[in-house]
Amino acid sequence: MAEAAIKSGCRHFFGYPITPQTEVAAYMAKRMPKIGGTYLQAESEIAAINMVLGAASAGVRVMTSSSSPGISLKTEGISYIAGSDLPCLIINVQRGGPGLGGIQPSQADYWQATRATGHGDFHILVFAPSTIQEMVDLVYTAYDKADEYRMPAMILADGMLGQMMEPVEFPEKEADQKIEKPWATTGHQNKRAHNIVNSLYLDPNELEQKVVERFKRYERIKEKEPLAEEYLVDDADIVLVSFGATSRIVKSAVNSARAMGIKAGMIRPITLWPFPEKAIQKAADTVSCFMSVEMSMGQMVDDVRLAVNGKKPVYFFGRTGGIIPSPAEVLEQIQKTMGGAK
Amino acid sequence: MIQSSKRITIVTGHYGSGKTNFAVNLAVDFCKAGKKAVLVDLDIVNPYFRSADFKGLLGRMGIEMICPTYANTNLDIPALGADIYSVFRKDDSRSVIFDVGGDDAGAAALGRYAKLIQEEAFDMLYVVNRYRYLTRQPREALEVLREIEAASRLAATGVVNNSNLGGQTTAQDILDALAYGRSVASLAGIPLVAATAERRLAAQIPDPAVYPVDLYVLPPWEEKKLPF
Numbered sequence: 001m002a003e004a005a006i007k008s009g010c011r012h013f014f015g016y017p018i019t020p021q022t023e024v025a026a027y028m029a030k031r032m033p034k035i036g037g038t039y040l041q042a043e044s045e046i047a048a049i050n051m052v053l054g055a056a057s058a059g060v061r062v063m064t065s066s067s068s069p070g071i072s073l074k075t076e077g078i079s080y081i082a083g084s085d086l087p088c089l090i091i092n093v094q095r096g097g098p099g100l101g102g103i104q105p106s107q108a109d110y111w112q113a114t115r116a117t118g119h120g121d122f123h124i125l126v127f128a129p130s131t132i133q134e135m136v137d138l139v140y141t142a143y144d145k146a147d148e149y150r151m152p153a154m155i156l157a158d159g160m161l162g163q164m165m166e167p168v169e170f171p172e173k174e175a176d177q178k179i180e181k182p183w184a185t186t187g188h189q190n191k192r193a194h195n196i197v198n199s200l201y202l203d204p205n206e207l208e209q210k211v212v213e214r215f216k217r218y219e220r221i222k223e224k225e226p227l228a229e230e231y232l233v234d235d236a237d238i239v240l241v242s243f244g245a246t247s248r249i250v251k252s253a254v255n256s257a258r259a260m261g262i263k264a265g266m267i268r269p270i271t272l273w274p275f276p277e278k279a280i281q282k283a284a285d286t287v288s289c290f291m292s293v294e295m296s297m298g299q300m301v302d303d304v305r306l307a308v309n310g311k312k313p314v315y316f317f318g319r320t321g322g323i324i325p326s327p328a329e330v331l332e333q334i335q336k337t338m339g340g341a342k
Numbered sequence: 343m344i345q346s347s348k349r350i351t352i353v354t355g356h357y358g359s360g361k362t363n364f365a366v367n368l369a370v371d372f373c374k375a376g377k378k379a380v381l382v383d384l385d386i387v388n389p390y391f392r393s394a395d396f397k398g399l400l401g402r403m404g405i406e407m408i409c410p411t412y413a414n415t416n417l418d419i420p421a422l423g424a425d426i427y428s429v430f431r432k433d434d435s436r437s438v439i440f441d442v443g444g445d446d447a448g449a450a451a452l453g454r455y456a457k458l459i460q461e462e463a464f465d466m467l468y469v470v471n472r473y474r475y476l477t478r479q480p481r482e483a484l485e486v487l488r489e490i491e492a493a494s495r496l497a498a499t500g501v502v503n504n505s506n507l508g509g510q511t512t513a514q515d516i517l518d519a520l521a522y523g524r525s526v527a528s529l530a531g532i533p534l535v536a537a538t539a540e541r542r543l544a545a546q547i548p549d550p551a552v553y554p555v556d557l558y559v560l561p562p563w564e565e566k567k568l569p570f
Binding site: 003019020023026027030031096101102103104159160163164165166167245248249251252322324326327 | 357358360388389390391416418445447473475476507508510561562563
């Protein structure tokens, strides 16, 4: 992820160590000085995210990385960045919560990432990779989309993805940064008016107008940007919905179910916001039920239910606290559900 | 089989170079060769994919494990237990393998035992994987080794070329990395002790240093086909 960010043109990293993502910072600490970039371990997560705000104001590609409790600390700054219409990349390698929770993998920050990365009316782009290759690819996408829509993007990974090893291929060339940033505070040199980056609007009418404009942008994003992988959905009776590392366990379970004659399929949201509603809605016409499988007590299941809109039953299975569901456990849930449904 | 007359073998390397997988293989092979083995998980910098994960499996083979006090719990505290000192008794007949944490950060924990280790002959193996960023060039690998040596206050005695791409490794990947391993060893001025190859590929590697290994360290969605 760190190397992908560098290859995307990121030369500024501000962070604070926390398990299980400290390797991102450690990598940046080694690489950034060698390529003329900035690596700074801030005194806290709050300081780090405000440094991201500053660098993003200047129009450069910048990132920060943390894990669940650290992201909670960053939420104030994320809200300011969103309120200032600035692009940046935030990595969350999730661990168990709430509170200090644990250090094992989790997906219990889904609500936070998709609904509440800070106060106020706003969204951020949320990408959920399921392989290390996709993690690399989505870093490029996240930077491009953040620039295009002038908003923060998050890679929502989990401890398992953050710590495992898998071969990846990087594109040969460094990414082109196609988007012009005429709003960046790069010095006016008496040639243009001052650029002002700000999230404070004293006139409520002006603030409302800003927020409404932002939400019009969100509508365009919801139309154009949702991404999902569909696996054996066309003839499926039961569709499991799952993201990140969990989707790889679910895929194993779906394959086992198929081998037993149960027509199971999977929809894997790759963007969590915007949520790929249409893929779910389409499946809702043909399947008999859905099951959301998560490393949490059930968060994404809300979005699945909203998309299904009562057309079909939506079930849930999850483990939490840092426990990874096993393929056998998921298969058992499929068998139970399909046994009961018939 | 890696020939060693030394009682203590230390496994060090860059994050993700495959130290734990190598250390577990070494312990299993020592056991198969009739040695009484003890594997010490000394990793207090990374709570995932560690020797302690294999305590049950190794226990069934009669391989003893010593782990950090809070390994595999949610407590992120780097505590090393007093039981580690039990391996430094010179009349101890057990073969001791230390699985050390990644980079100099992980090797700092080893430094605490440097004086005790130096009281007798030992092997300190430096595990390298050409396919990992930050150690792709021999000189980069040397830089990481020197940092590990400084932090551990111990000098490496051999290089283990563990170049691999996990389950997707081909024989060609290993062949392509053989020269790299020798180059790292020659730059460091120590011998190349082994070039690992997953057992299914080992026959295709015509190199005297080839050391067949099994894959123990796997993500949870990959079925474990363990040899015991």
